[in-house]
Amino acid sequence: MSEAPIKEGYTDDQRYEIFNREFMPHIDSMYNFAFRLTMDEDDANDLVQDTYLKSFRFISSFEQGTNAKAWLFRILKNSFINDYRKKSKQPSKVDYQEVETTYNSEEAADASYTVDLRADAVQDLIGDEVANALNSLPVDFRTVIILCDIEGFTYEEMAKILDIPIGTVRSRLHRARNLLKDKLKNYAGSMGYDA
Amino acid sequence: MNAPSNPTSAAGEKQEQPMKHHCEHHAECMKMIQAILDGEASEGEKEHFRQNMDLCMPCIQTYQLEKCIKESLHSKVERRPCPQNLVATIKAKLNA
Numbered sequence: 001m002s003e004a005p006i007k008e009g010y011t012d013d014q015r016y017e018i019f020n021r022e023f024m025p026h027i028d029s030m031y032n033f034a035f036r037l038t039m040d041e042d043d044a045n046d047l048v049q050d051t052y053l054k055s056f057r058f059i060s061s062f063e064q065g066t067n068a069k070a071w072l073f074r075i076l077k078n079s080f081i082n083d084y085r086k087k088s089k090q091p092s093k094v095d096y097q098e099v100e101t102t103y104n105s106e107e108a109a110d111a112s113y114t115v116d117l118r119a120d121a122v123q124d125l126i127g128d129e130v131a132n133a134l135n136s137l138p139v140d141f142r143t144v145i146i147l148c149d150i151e152g153f154t155y156e157e158m159a160k161i162l163d164i165p166i167g168t169v170r171s172r173l174h175r176a177r178n179l180l181k182d183k184l185k186n187y188a189g190s191m192g193y194d195a
Numbered sequence: 196m197n198a199p200s201n202p203t204s205a206a207g208e209k210q211e212q213p214m215k216h217h218c219e220h221h222a223e224c225m226k227m228i229q230a231i232l233d234g235e236a237s238e239g240e241k242e243h244f245r246q247n248m249d250l251c252m253p254c255i256q257t258y259q260l261e262k263c264i265k266e267s268l269h270s271k272v273e274r275r276p277c278p279q280n281l282v283a284t285i286k287a288k289l290n291a
Contacts, residue, residue: 019289024282031277045281052285119259127271134272148233149268155235173233174226180264 015059022068023055029151030072036146037080039135047084051076070157077143077161117181121188133183141176148173218253228258232265 010018030051034044054075055062062071122130134142147153147161159166218224230236231244248254 016289027277027282028274031281032274035275041275044275045278048277048281049285049288053288056289117260119256119263122260122263122267125267125271127273130267131272134268145268149265150272150274152269155233170226170230170235174229177229177261177264181260184264 009060018059018064019056023072026069026072029069030076033073033146033151034076037139038084043084047076047080050079054079067157070153070161074161117185117188122184125184125187129187133180133187136183137176137179141179144169144173145176145180212250215251218251221253224254225257228261232261
């Protein structure tokens with residue numbers, strides 16, 4: 001930790017106290033997020049460790065009383081994009097820019113997009129099938145669903161974590177959910193549902 | 196369901212209307228329904244939803260489907276807890 005920036009405002013005791021009180025309680029959520037992003041236990045371990053060490057180094061930029069969980073998730077997301085994705089054993093098959101461009105150019109088609117899938121078919125799916133459908137989404141679409149539906153972040157928090165406007169959060173969620181329904185439909189179809 | 200951007204019916208009392216089986220604003224309605232389920236809808240959207248929800252079959256089905264998917268993601272997808280040795284490793288590195 002010798003390269004850590006010189007902290008301002010907090011004593012050493014305060015840094016450890018803030019770290020333990022504000023950051024550590026979120027480690028299960030952070031690990032779960034890392035695992036859902038990387039889909040690999042070892043990579044999730046590395047990502048969470050890197051994120052927590054970074055959070056300690058840069059603790060002077062954390063303001064007590066603000067949203068520690070969102071602050072940590074933002075660091076983890078940036079670490080994933082900047083570090084992990086470049087050296088990943090399984091690099092993302094789909095470049096996000098490409099995905100966004102494709103979907104933006106299909107706004108008209110998206111407007112009338114419907115998936116013939118019934119709620120009772122989803123009700124009957126088991127957890128692994130739902131997880132596999134989620135895992136099969138491009139990572140940037142997977143991310144918004146994890147943040148919103150699994151971790152329960154608000155749109156405003158998601159906008160801060162992802163560095164995008166709230167309107168983009170809404171539209172990305174909308175597209176992600178359409179993609180997810182397509183994937184869920186495949187599982188529902190394989191169970192014998194006709195839709 | 197009527198377009199969410201047109202709240203004129205929201206102020207008036209609900210009138211007897213036949214159930215719609217085709218929604219001409221489906222994409223807009225789906226975004227509104229998702230915002231409601233996410234707890235992010237505006238007061239105008241919530242009022243529009245209350246006034247029109249039970250009049251449009253595609254929107255009723257969309258609401259049920261979106262709600263079911265959201266609940267399934269939350270309750271059925273296994274959460275991976277952080278391994279204890281990772282917590283110990285992080286603390287050891289901080290104290291090194």
